[in-house]
Amino acid sequence: MEARLVLTLLMLCDILWNMAAGQCTLRNYPPIQPLPGYHRDGDIVIGGLVTVTNFYPYVGASFTTPPSFEGNGFPVSLNYYNFLAFVSAVEEINNSSELLPNLTLGFHIYEPYNNLLLMYRAAVNIFSGMETGIPNYSCKTSGPLAAVIEGLPAEQSSEFSSLSRIYQYPQQITYTSGNLVMSDTVKFPYFYRTVPSELHLCAGIVKLLKHFGWTWVGIIASDDENSLRAVQILRGGIEQNGGCIEFIETLIHSGSFINQNVYKIYHTVNASSTKVIILYCNRHYTEFIKQSIIWEASGKIWITIAEAFFFIPSYHNDRRNYFAFSVAKNNIPSFHKFVREVNPVVFPNDPFLEMWWKDLCNDQCPKSIQRTCSNNETSDYLIHCDVINSGDSYNVYNAVYALAHALHDMVTSTSDNTNWGGESERFFNFFPWKLNHYLKNLHFKNVLDEELFWDENGDFAIGYNIMNTIYLPDGTRSNEIVGNYNPYVPAGQEFTIYEEVIMWESTFTEIPPQSRCSLSCLPGFRKSTREGKPICCYDCIPCPEGEVSIHPDMDTCTKCPEDQWPNQKRDACIPKVITFLSYEEPLGLMLTFICLFLFLINVVILGIFIHYKDTPIVKANNQELSYILLISLMLCFLCSLVFIGHPNKLTCILRQTAFGIMFSIALSSILAKTITVVLAFHATKPGSKLQKWMGSRVSLSIVLFCSFIQTAVCLAWLFIAPPFPYLNMRSEFGTILSECNEGSIVAFYCVLGYLGFLAGISFIVAFLARNLPDRFNEAKYITFSMLVFCNVWISFIPTYLSTKDKYMVAVEVFAILASSAGLLGCIFFPKCYIILLRPEQNCRKYL
Structure with missing residues (x-):
């Protein structure tokens, strides 16, 4: 059925051709007739479909019929070099003593004119071995047909592949078509090309x-x-x-x-x-x-x-x-020599040959192919000379050599190494189906020492x-x-x-010129696609706060690493400033000054009490407790210095624990003082059993017991989840806060809670004993000092929680200084006033 279809097509081709042969004149060009094939006998024959003349349509021409039939195109001959490359390669192989030494190659080349009907006609002529091809008939005077090398357009190449399989001549090598479809090795298993896909x-x-x-x-x-x-x-x-x-x-x-x-x-x-x-x-x-x-x-x-x-x-x-x-x-030197010295007799009888042949006489032709010509042969119409360096002749040359190497591998293979001689009938028994295996696995070097091979799709690896x-x-x-x-x-x-x-056109304002739908978005901006437009058409909008775009034309802005933040232009991330409550800044300096000032006052008061230790006012209300309280308050003032400066592991541990223990000692001393006042009043009554509880031993026991509880809490805190230095990168924009993480917030509030408990007990006891008839009754002052202490720390908690960064530390330092100063002032300033300014009242008669 396929043969009948081909026969019908060829009959139609002949009818159309014969109808057009006498009436087809292309403007001022001579009538175009189909050229006879160009033959050379050999033990093995290579078919060739080499287009010498291209027909380019005029505007307004019809593309529905072959151009040569309508007078609607003009011919331009560019491919004589392709034809000569074919012939040159065959001659070189036949003269070679290494490649196919016992066999000669022949060829059968036709001109298809880039026309589908003429391609079918030329193909059948090649398959049948006759000038006037007859479908399904072979009359060959030379060896079998090995393969067909063609330079057909993509669509015609695909059609030829189907036709060649019908005639069981499957090997097809193209030197022009990069047809995408034909890379499918399932549909086209016998298709090869010397060009890439x-x-x-x-x-x-x-x-x-x-x-x-x-x-x-x-x-x-x-x-x-x-x-x-x-x-x-x-x-x-x-x-x-x-x-x-x-x-x-x-x-x-x-x-x-x-x-x-x-x-x-x-x-x-x-x-x-x-x-x-x-x-x-x-x-x-x-x-x-x-x-x-x-x-x-x-x-x-x-x-x-x-x-x-x-x-x-x-x-x-x-x-x-x-x-x-x-x-x-690449340029093949031997081929250039062949073109320069070729005899025009080998060319097909083409009406444009004379124009092309005269072109080789022009002085502007490359020296490698320029002929020595007489004056009447020179031509100023230079079309073809440079085409030898950039046309398809190199691909044709490689195609012929690739086929020859595959044949050579097939002939010399150990499995098929029989007595070939020149007997084409024996060769025909192994052909053409075995050749495909050797073509598929071909790997050879051409005359320029270039390694050439086909990839898995049958495409040349170039x-x-x-x-x-x-x-x-x-x-x-x-x-x-x-x-x-x-x-x-x-x-x-x-x-x-x-x-x-590259030489760019002078009208371009940018070198190299740019082709964009929208201008490039600078760093610091991001692209915002316009509604209904392609993604390349966009507006540039600034990056939002906290984000940057480092490169041009970014689709989205990105956030900086935690230790960095955007610069003002938002086109780069810069390191954040590490901040903490330092001694150099005004706030830290002021708190340090206050701390040292209060410490010195405390030292002065302690010195006064030591100097006037024998006076009644110092002896009253337990002298030892007064010393313990003053020393603990002194240490509380010094504790606030640990909160200032760059936090490290040691200072983070000391901050809360030392503060908690020192304050617990101070409050325990105040509680012991208050209890001493109550005991002293009740012990003076006749028959009171409380006299045995009087003395310094009970007071010191109260101090030790109460402070021991706080110490135990702090030690547990250190063992379970101790405070540690921490870089807070999210607290404040643009800065990194170096602070102490409390480790366990529960332990932190337990320490504060226990201090509040001691302060509350001391306040209650002092409040109840404030009106006892004792001239040197400290209960009044302790009550007021506890009132100050509690007010400071009650106001501290919401203030502490509502501030952040280094100001949280400053609030805690202020609370420590204020509460310590309140205790120091309310309890000891009245006594110092009497000791220094009212010494007459510092006597026993006022007791």
């Missing part, structure tokens, strides 16, 4: 955009399946890297709409804000695009996949920035060169390599760009 091409374009920071681009693509599929891959890659596409326009290949389509695309490009246009079109329409009105849009950077873009003359000579991705290639047009001072153009992309090299080395070589 266009999947890598899309990745290279995305790398180029990312390198220059171009996030706002437009795409123009032809409407063939391969280009549209590539556009979707491009779109995904661009958006994945944070870019956006302003527009995607498709070139419609239809005669009735092409003018309207071209003008629509022109207006879209001209009105767009993007500076970067990706031109992803079939190479056979490159010249058409360059000659269309689309090209008049200025101030754009064009990225194209068609290398011919640089070498086809354009009617527009304005300086434009072009980047073209070209398959990486990369791309990035081309750019450089305008020289004399006005001429030079096409230079400004970068490369090779996905097969180690990560991080796959993409290279040489910015110093």
